[in-house]
Amino acid sequence: MEPNFPARSFTIPIGPQHPALKEPGLFKFVVDGEIITGASVRLGYAHRGIEKAAEERNWVQNLYLIERVCGICSHIHAFAYSLAVEQLANVQAPPRAQAIRTLVAELERIHSHFLWMGVSAHEAGFDTLFMYAWRDREKVMDLLEELTGNRVNYSANLLGGVKFDLNAAQVQSIRSTLDFLEERTRHYQDVVTHDEMFLQRTRGIGVMTRSQAEVMGAVGPTARASNVPRDMRTIAPYSAYSQFPVQMILDTRGDLEARFEVRLEELFESIRLIREILKAMPEGELTVRMPRRIPAGEAVVRLEAPRGEVFYFIKSNGTDKPERLKIRTPTICNLNSVVRLAIGHQLADAPMILAGIDPCFSCNDRMVQVSKASDGSEYSMSWKELRQHGIDYYKRLSK
Amino acid sequence: MKPFISIIILWLFPSGIFLLLFGLFYQWFDRKLLALLQNRVGPRWFQPLADTIKLLSKEEVIPDGVNSYLFIGLPLVALAGALTAALYVPIAGLAPTYGFPGDLIVVLYLLSLLTLCTGLAGTNTLDRFSMIGATRTLTQLFSYEAPFLLALLGPALVAGSWQVGTIASYAQNHWLILTQPLGFIVALVGLMGKLEMPPFDAPEAHTEIVAGALTEYSGRGLAIFNLGRAVELVVGLTLVSAFYLGGVSNPLWFLGKTFALLFIMVGLQALLTRLRIDQTVGLWWRYGTLLVLVQWFVMILV
């Protein structure tokens, strides 16, 4: 939907290629000097057709396709998919597998929040915090490589359980990495809440009240920083969270500083949870037998990704391929808040507000329907037409 | 004989090729030290030189709708200004090659000429990022220029002259950092503002406006602007260390003092977040001017 900007407005396009964005997306800000007076967002640059591609592959192959929806929250996607398929097949993964899945999910949350902290600091111009946060994040990634075999896209899940087990050396490794990370998180919390110049960029910027957050449908730490109690791990505990409960972290201020605070406290909570899981790890097998053809039915699963609530709907028709797979990721719920909140702030605050929701465009991309500007009718191109269009375009350019 | 010596001075040493390479060396030191402070490896010693050579070998794209004479000429004017300013300051610990009474103002003007050229280059192009970058550059120029000027005029007042060479030789006997500490702080921070170093790099904040005023520049124009920046770095460091850190009597002292000053500046770069442009202006017009006026007050009384 095209926004209604006045005719001779000065529009700054942040994107699709912009140093502020790690992934493509178009944010148009109408500015008057340095003050933003209007904003709009357009997606569709990273759409890969994963939902459609999932219908062509069997259930086992889809596990790995789904992992690659996003690089940062890949395990949560595979986790949700496995839970949904297990729900359809009416099996329960064994308790040890659930615990290991939860442990990897919490480690992923730690890695995601460190990544976010670095990226936010970089958008603010505080490169030192960026470098140090990412240096410490390397420890988590090395740990995950030791446990699962890969730094990103861990492929830890199987339909019906997990792939790997923990031995004593790995448990020791986890414990020492957690100690190191806890100390560093404490230091970063001190930096973020006390550094006056950094606070000048975050305090009072992008304030979202509780009613605004509820109306705009914000999820995840963005909503919890505005005192909206939405956390799937506490509202509807899944997997091992019923055995190892999580405390919800809320903050009442609603500005960027509150979002920093919520995510840092979540880091402490994750570290505590991992230690509890290690102490009380249930014994048992790692997998349970799953049929090749999943019985017909529908399953809905909602999990808490590092960015918020991720929603999976899977429909099966009894064959070895899914009939429909629907993924709704948290960033698309939070993007609306960026567009509304940016108005009235300075242009320099816009990347900070965007970074505050922890955007992940590859997760949330949707297909975009293009309508002609002249008469509003929609048009689409076939594959042949698109190819010819590309050839003609470059022929024109090279004249 | 004299024209021959002038040619050597202008083209080889201490201005010209030597100065360009010297400026690139200082840029390397800046980047390498910043990397070490951030626990990274940083570039090798020839990186800025390699960047310049690479840029010079790339195609220069002149965007639509610009005045091509201005587009091509502005980088040259900027570099010329910086190189000319270097003739009047004691580069490399040697006495300034040319000098006349009142050349402090000329030096400061020539350094501002570089910033002005950057701002003009930004307004010349039709790109939105360049326009915002140019606006920010010129706003920042107006905000730090007055306190920085006054901070450099402090030593001029006590030395009783407005010629850089005379002030520098006066400062060799008096360490003005001890008698005018506030002026030193303002001069140091002002130098960071002039060089658009973080935290004052709002004009080229690349997470907001890509590259600011120089967004549309590539190839030769960008290389020349970078060289101008490098020379400005050396000239600015020379001025502040010659005035406040007890003069630069010989090359060894020169290297030591300018590196020490650069060390402090890089430390400040690593510690501080980028300021928004309105916060920069507020900071300068409130605290910067206040500090330097207090300093002058004290100086005049005592």
Next chain:
Amino acid sequence: MNVFGTMFSDISASLFRRPATQQYPRKRTDAPLKLRGMLHIKLEACTGCGLCAMDCPADAIQVIMLDRKAKRFVVNYYVDRCTFCGQCTLSCHQGALSMASDEWELASLNKTPFLIHFGKASDVEQTLAGTPKGEPAKSEHS
């Protein structure tokens, strides 16, 4: 230094520490044992059932059955299609597949190392000579 230089302790400590960067390729640290590197197939254990090829999300394994009764088959492994997920190692009921944890520098300047044939030499030749262009024959499972 609490208000303006909160990272001061970090940067001053870094001056006396080595950089945190891994100086690859001059120094190589050992990869962890679990790392999913290049795939290896033990031919003696393989029965040619094709479960691995069916479950591969990237179509990186091809099983070409020449004579099912005589157990003559060739398994083609496309390294450049493989995503190193490790599903094949678990799908195999005979345990014939494993991933090497020390072979992970698999880049190459041409495509030849990227197609690996597992099978008896005579069988491999037969599959390669099968089509006029020398491409491998079509497989039962792909």
